[in-house]
Amino acid sequence: MKLLIALQDFDSRIGHILVQKEEGPKKIQRLEQRLKEVEARLTEEAGQVEALIRERRDTEKKIEDSEIKLNKSNLKLSTIKSNKEYHAALKEIDDLKKAKYLLEEKAIGIMEQLEALDASCAASREQAAEMKRQFDAEKEAVMRSLDRLEHELHTLEEKKLGVARDLDKELLTHYDALRKRKGGIAVSPVVQGVCQTCYLRIPPQEFNELIRGDKLMTCPNCTRIIYWGDDQEYQRQQGDGEPA
Numbered sequence: 076m077k078l079l080i081a082l083q084d085f086d087s088r089i090g091h092i093l094v095q096k097e098e099g100p101k102k103i104q105r106l107e108q109r110l111k112e113v114e115a116r117l118t119e120e121a122g123q124v125e126a127l128i129r130e131r132r133d134t135e136k137k138i139e140d141s142e143i144k145l146n147k148s149n150l151k152l153s154t155i156k157s158n159k160e161y162h163a164a165l166k167e168i169d170d171l172k173k174a175k176y177l178l179e180e181k182a183i184g185i186m187e188q189l190e191a192l193d194a195s196c197a198a199s200r201e202q203a204a205e206m207k208r209q210f211d212a213e214k215e216a217v218m219r220s221l222d223r224l225e226h227e228l229h230t231l232e233e234k235k236l237g238v239a240r241d242l243d244k245e246l247l248t249h250y251d252a253l254r255k256r257k258g259g260i261a262v263s264p265v266v267q268g269v270c271q272t273c274y275l276r277i278p279p280q281e282f283n284e285l286i287r288g289d290k291l292m293t294c295p296n297c298t299r300i301i302y303w304g305d306d307q308e309y310q311r312q313q314g315d316g317e318p319a
């Protein structure tokens with residue numbers, strides 16, 4: 076029974092390390108995903124800035140053109156003799172002024188948009204730089220922890236093999252099958268009459284048998300191999316098995 080408890084302890088710790096080994100790379104992946112998102116946003120914003128700058132240049136050119144036209148129309152005005160032509164020219168000047176005003180309004184709008192976009196770009200750049208730093212640091216930490224976990228795993232596997240060698244072959248097969256079927260836990264302590272894995276109260280007569288400890292017993296509910304967890308000797312042994 077002690078061997079089985081030790082085996083379960085090693086297997087649980089191995090399982091725990093395997094889970095930990097998955098966590099690091101997952102965290103890295105999440106960070107990388109977020110970094111990519113920020114970088115994509117930055118690229119998109121930079122594209123928007125370029126488009127706005129082109130539009131601003133275009134608008135400024137149109138304003139220049141309408142100024143030239145206005146000057147021409149003003150010059151023409153001084154040469155006109157007939158009243159009818161004079162009114163037509165005035166109307167033309169008025170229309171040109173209106174069009175120029177609209178273009179100037181548009182230019183102001185573009186400038187405002189550019190200012191806002193510049194601020195947003197600066198924030199995104201800063202965020203991307205910060206995330207890159209975080210990502211690099213995390214990646215290094217994960218690499219180090221993977222090394223450590225790999226080492227721990229190797230040590231535990233060795234110790235487990237040592238225990239498994241001393242265990243009865245048939246019992247070992249039963250243990251392995253049970254562990255596979257039962258989510259990694261084949262051996263469960265019973266503390267104050269309760270199975271510590273499925274939390275069923277063991278009937279008193281069976282609990283008494285368990286305390287006597289002269290045969291291998293299983294939990295009537297979850298069918299795991301059970302042992303008397305209140306037993307001082309088992310508790311001491313478990314305490315020794317814990318990592319420092």
Ligand SMILES: [Zn+2]
Nearest residue numbers: 270273294297
């Ligand atoms: Zn149980």
